[in-house]
Amino acid sequence: MNKEDTLFEFPCQFPIKAMGKNCANFDSIVLTIIRQYVDDISDATVKTRLSKGAKFASVTVTIKATSKKQLDAIYQGLTDCPEVVMTL
Numbered sequence: 001m002n003k004e005d006t007l008f009e010f011p012c013q014f015p016i017k018a019m020g021k022n023c024a025n026f027d028s029i030v031l032t033i034i035r036q037y038v039d040d041i042s043d044a045t046v047k048t049r050l051s052k053g054a055k056f057a058s059v060t061v062t063i064k065a066t067s068k069k070q071l072d073a074i075y076q077g078l079t080d081c082p083e084v085v086m087t088l
Contacts, residue, residue: 014065
């Protein structure tokens with residue numbers, strides 16, 4: 001298997017989760033990054049949750065993934081963002 005191989009069949013529905021400190025615009029930051037690579041994100045596909053103490057937030061966005069290259073670019077963009085602590 002080379003690095004371009006994947007177990008996913010594209011296109012597919014794919015949840016992307018980003019976590020970071022709870023701030024007023026964390027979900028907007030995450031959506032701005034993902035929208036660079038995905039055109040059609042509806043509000044229904046975005047879920048935001050706070051940690052038990054509300055110190056951290058997680059944003060899950062389910063997208064229609066079209067390629068491994070697209071997913072790699074999204075995860076790299078999220079990883080490069082200082083507000084994002086972790087991605088899944």
